[in-house]
Amino acid sequence: MTAPLNIITRSTARSRFGAAFAMFRNRKSITGLSILGFFVLVAIFADVLAPYSPTKVDPTARFQAPSFEHWLGTTHIGEDVLSQVIHGTRGVIVVGFLAAIIATLIAIIVGVISGYLSGWRSEALSALTNVFLVIPGLPLIIIVASMFDNPPLFVIAAVLGLIGWAWGARVLRAQTMSLRNRDFIQAARANGEPLRRIIAVEMLPNLMALIAASFVGTVTAAILGLTTLSYIGVIPVTTYNWGTILNWASAQGAFRQNQWWWYLPPGLCIAAIGVALSLINFGIDEYVNPRLRSAGERARAMKKKGLNINDAVTAVRTNTTTKETR
Amino acid sequence: MNAIQTPLHTEDYDALEVGTTATTASKGSVRVPWRFLGGRALFYAFTLWAAVTINFLLPRLMKGDAVSAYLARNRNISPEAADGLRALLGLDTDKSLFQQYIDYWSLLVRGDLGVSLLHGLRPVTEVISQALPWTIGLVGFATIVSFAIGTIAGAIVGWRRGSRLDAIIPITTFLSTIPYFWLGLLAIALFSVNLRWFPIGKAYGVGWSPELSFEFIGQVIHHGFLPAMTIVIASLGGWVLGMRNMMLTVLDEDYITVAQAKGMTNRRVLWGYAARNAVLPQIQSFALSIGFIVGGTIVMEMVFSYPGVGKLLLDATNAKDYALMQGVFLVITLSVLVANILADVAYAFLDPRTRQTGA
Numbered sequence: 001m002t003a004p005l006n007i008i009t010r011s012t013a014r015s016r017f018g019a020a021f022a023m024f025r026n027r028k029s030i031t032g033l034s035i036l037g038f039f040v041l042v043a044i045f046a047d048v049l050a051p052y053s054p055t056k057v058d059p060t061a062r063f064q065a066p067s068f069e070h071w072l073g074t075t076h077i078g079e080d081v082l083s084q085v086i087h088g089t090r091g092v093i094v095v096g097f098l099a100a101i102i103a104t105l106i107a108i109i110v111g112v113i114s115g116y117l118s119g120w121r122s123e124a125l126s127a128l129t130n131v132f133l134v135i136p137g138l139p140l141i142i143i144v145a146s147m148f149d150n151p152p153l154f155v156i157a158a159v160l161g162l163i164g165w166a167w168g169a170r171v172l173r174a175q176t177m178s179l180r181n182r183d184f185i186q187a188a189r190a191n192g193e194p195l196r197r198i199i200a201v202e203m204l205p206n207l208m209a210l211i212a213a214s215f216v217g218t219v220t221a222a223i224l225g226l227t228t229l230s231y232i233g234v235i236p237v238t239t240y241n242w243g244t245i246l247n248w249a250s251a252q253g254a255f256r257q258n259q260w261w262w263y264l265p266p267g268l269c270i271a272a273i274g275v276a277l278s279l280i281n282f283g284i285d286e287y288v289n290p291r292l293r294s295a296g297e298r299a300r301a302m303k304k305k306g307l308n309i310n311d312a313v314t315a316v317r318t319n320t321t322t323k324e325t326r
Numbered sequence: 327m328n329a330i331q332t333p334l335h336t337e338d339y340d341a342l343e344v345g346t347t348a349t350t351a352s353k354g355s356v357r358v359p360w361r362f363l364g365g366r367a368l369f370y371a372f373t374l375w376a377a378v379t380i381n382f383l384l385p386r387l388m389k390g391d392a393v394s395a396y397l398a399r400n401r402n403i404s405p406e407a408a409d410g411l412r413a414l415l416g417l418d419t420d421k422s423l424f425q426q427y428i429d430y431w432s433l434l435v436r437g438d439l440g441v442s443l444l445h446g447l448r449p450v451t452e453v454i455s456q457a458l459p460w461t462i463g464l465v466g467f468a469t470i471v472s473f474a475i476g477t478i479a480g481a482i483v484g485w486r487r488g489s490r491l492d493a494i495i496p497i498t499t500f501l502s503t504i505p506y507f508w509l510g511l512l513a514i515a516l517f518s519v520n521l522r523w524f525p526i527g528k529a530y531g532v533g534w535s536p537e538l539s540f541e542f543i544g545q546v547i548h549h550g551f552l553p554a555m556t557i558v559i560a561s562l563g564g565w566v567l568g569m570r571n572m573m574l575t576v577l578d579e580d581y582i583t584v585a586q587a588k589g590m591t592n593r594r595v596l597w598g599y600a601a602r603n604a605v606l607p608q609i610q611s612f613a614l615s616i617g618f619i620v621g622g623t624i625v626m627e628m629v630f631s632y633p634g635v636g637k638l639l640l641d642a643t644n645a646k647d648y649a650l651m652q653g654v655f656l657v658i659t660l661s662v663l664v665a666n667i668l669a670d671v672a673y674a675f676l677d678p679r680t681r682q683t684g685a
Contacts, residue, residue: 135376135377135617135662136617136618136659139654139658142639147384167614228506231508232640234643256526258515267508270503270505271503274500278499289575291578295487298488299488
């Protein structure tokens with residue numbers, strides 16, 4: 001009696017686990033996750049991968065173009081640019097993920113609670129969310145960061161997270177409000193399930209795609225924020241990340257002397273990680289809203305049959321076998 | 327479309343004469359959506375209060391004070407003068423925090439933002455009012471151009487779904503994931519240093535002062551082209567993608583099929599029905615992303631040494647000039663709020679549903 005029951009529970013547990021990752025099971029998401037994984041690995045094994053120490057000064061090799069010894073050339077005091085980029089990955093990944101974890105936690109708490117409750121408490125939390133959405137974040141971060149003498153990375157991550165949660169909270173609130181009145185939530189409430197069980201077991205699985213999307217969005221925003229802050233010099237230039245490299249390159253006139261090996265790689269790395277994250281988000285978007293994917297496929301399928309999707313007149317054909325489904 | 331619910335419009339009109347589409351039927355009576363606008367006004371008042379309060383609390387919560395930093399740079403100032411400076415900046419600590427808060431508001435209402443230590447003790451309002459027109463001109467122009475181009479392009483890409491135009495999406499996304507400042511630096515390296523088409527930074531040439539002449543305006547356009555284009559290119563992707571995704575959703579609606587079945591031209595269905603409805607969320611996200619764009623532009627001003635408020639903020643930050651920092655933050659927040667209000671008003675008049683709740 002217990003054996004078949006066990007099998008059932010195990011298989012549902014596995015399918016539930018699989019369902020939680022279904023949004024990543026498409027080509028766009030997998031490509032994005034692979035690029036992101038590459039950068040995470042680089043960050044972890046930076047010490048092994050970097051050919052030199054990022055701060056190793058070599059006065060005999062200043063402003064060198066890429067060569068066999070220095071794949072990405074050297075800086076104004078002979079530091080190896082490739083090693084700096086590799087070591088810089090660490091700060092970017094750590095701050096990006098830490099800030100996104102903080103922001104997503106706040107977004108889930110504020111968004112789900114304000115979506116589940118009703119009345120003035122819900123409205124107050126919503127107003128708070130909107131205030132954080134409207135207040136320009138970067139100037140505020142600049143002011144806050146400038147008040148620390150030597151802000152460690154986790155402080156930067158915390159500030160970025162505390163300012164960047166509002167968008168996720170807004171999206172989650174809207175979805176929770178629509179879930180609140182569905183039958184299965186009503187049934188759970190009628191069964192007398194406690195509030196935390198309703199939220200954790202009934203609601204959160206249905207919000208997973210949105211939570212993932214807002215997490216990915218916050219990572220992007222945090223990485224852009226960190227590199228921008230480092231570039232303008234609000235964050236001390238001693239902790240290496242891609243923004244700091246650009247700060248040095250800009251201060252030493254690399255942009256005016258065409259030392260492309262110095263300023264191109266860090267920027268391209270930021271762009272690559274940004275593309276990876278938006279690919280993941282495209283994948284999630286298409287999972288949440290299948291029209292985004294099917295619209296193009298449907299139009300192409302019609303074109304193959306010699307039809308134009310925007311034609312108002314439907315061509316009547318005698319041997320139609322499949323009917324277009326809406 | 328809900329707007330066809332005629333009972334709300336009590337005015338007499340001949341349905342056959344004006345036609346039965348929502349656009350023409352509701353044009354006869356444009357109602358002002360008072361309740362919607364009132365709710366938004368309340369929200370903006372609250373946001374303004376929150377911004378001012380954050381602005382008040384920030385320098386008081388943090389360690390380090392502006393006067394000590396100022397004294398460190400200018401050693402020949404007596405302790406009495408330092409106390410005087412503290413009183414002038416409202417930093418004298420013998421008052422309670424609440425009293426300081428009241429004083430802060432009363433100064434603010436009178437338009438007094440204190441004096442800037444960085445700019446020779448000139449009033450902050452004066453310093454900011456010199457920089458603000460440059461920023462509003464640059465950001466306003468670039469944002470509107472980018473929004474217009476992006477939305478129109480998104481509508482067309484969404485309409486011609488499945489065609490080769492879909493390739494625009496990854497390209498614009500790539501451009502929008504690049505940080506603003508890096509794109510700006512690349513633009514300088516390419517167009518100013520190598521090709522010498524545009525000057526490096528600044529709003530107008532050395533030796534010029536603002537005046538109303540064709541040569542000066544030419545100077546401003548010549549200097550502003552590169553920063554404006556960089557902002558447009560960097561922010562275009564979001565608008566294209568948002569509009570295209572909204573179009574794909576809207577084009578599946580029944581009223582599009584009905585409009586086509588009525589024999590309307592594709593042109594009218596695209597712009598009058600699909601795009602008109604798809605643009606509404608765009609306007610909402612315009613309101614929300616304006617703060618983000620302003621943040622990016624601040625850094626652009628530093629890259630191009632453009633004499634706007636962003637550069638002012640960064641200079642003030644480096645010099646720990648708190649009065650100027652607070653003033654700039656307040657002005658930026660105010661500008662973002664004003665942009666939001668404009669977007670809200672546009673939304674209220676474009677979306678018939680807000681008119682209905684107001685009626």
